Amino acid sequence: MKQQPPGWVEISRDNDTQIEAIRAHFTGHAYDPHWHDSYLVGVTEQGVQQFHSRRKRHQSRPGNVFLLEPGELHDGDAVDDSGFTYRMLYIDPTLMQQQLGDLFTRLPQHFELSFAATLSQDRQLAHATFYAYQALQDNEPKMVKEAALQDLFTALTRHHHWQKAPAAAPADTQLALQARDYLHSCFTENIGLSDMAQALGVDRFRLSREFQASYGLPPHAWLIQLRLVQARRLLASGIPPVDVAARLGFADQSHLGRWFKRAYQLTPARYQRHCTNLPDCG
Incomplete structure (x- = not known):
């Protein structure tokens, strides 16, 4: 079996949903603090994935799901020489709203989607994230991809709360x-x-x-x-x-x-x- 190099990144972009599916492995320092204009839903596959977000240090272990909102600053490091591997989906906010609109008959007015916590040990959500990643990465038939994403968005609804739109800044x-x-x-x-x-x-x-x-x-x-x-x-x-x-x-x-x-x-x-x-x- 062909061995992967110490640090590597696999990436694809789904034409229908524009979701990016990324699988990566890093040792040492992975990436500097940065943010995205997408929702990030990922699961740690191997090792300990350490990162800072919401002004706290987090350590994601195998099976843990990490959830980041658009604009949320984060970095990434390995805690030991074995490094860490993760799978992650970049989901456009518009697509997220469309999917939630299908799940909820009435969405709150003037509310924004916010994840209740950065890390989750929800096994169902981890499985749904793995499955959705694989369906997109393998470019499965459209119906298969849609079913996988429906399972993912259904699982995600247990990990969000409706946050009031920010009032005038002090x-x-x-x-x-x-x-x-x-x-x-x-x-x-x-x-x-x-x-x-x-x-x-x-x-x-x-x-x-x-x-x-x-x-x-x-x-x-x-x-x-x-x-x-x-x-x-x-x-x-x-x-x-x-x-x-x-x-x-x-x-x-x-x-x-x-x-x-x-x-x-x-x-x-x-x-x-x-x-x-x-x-x-x-």
Whole structure:
């Protein structure tokens, strides 16, 4: 049997649902703090998967399910030389809402889906996650995939709660919220911290302090994450990495590649090849 290298990533993207199915193994430091614009539902297959999320350290062991919401900052490390292996699904929030709409006859108004806990030992949910991953990875017939996903979303309903949409931010976090909105409005531009501070009428030291206190990353790191999230979408749609880099404000393709690999342990070209079946051009 062919042996896998010490660290590896297998990835596919389902054409019907746009769900990404990832199986990966890491030793040592896996990835830096980052976030996604998708819901992440994963299960640890082997080893101990250590990560920080919601300002806490978590250790996921074989059979544990980990649940992350869009925008939830997390990292990843192995605790010993044997490393860890996991399977994970990236689920778009729109698809999540559609599936929940099918399960519930009446969804609450102005509510957001939130997972009650980051880790779960629910065996039924773990099994459903494994099964859904395998159905998508193997590109089973559409009906098989739909049945697997229905089981997964049914199992997930025991691990969520309806969270009221956030009210107006209090004064001490309003600046951070304004800064985040500013970054989202011009993330492809070559903006500086001084530019943002001037636009918001505040000094850049206070701006950095308030932003990191609210979101766990300094503004420049958040900006990179915004670009990487969009890069995944553009790459999955077949746009060449060199053009993606130019569109998103990276200095060049190698600059995009360095940041992309730090966050996802994949080169942009390899990610694109697995998501689109395009030839790997480097």
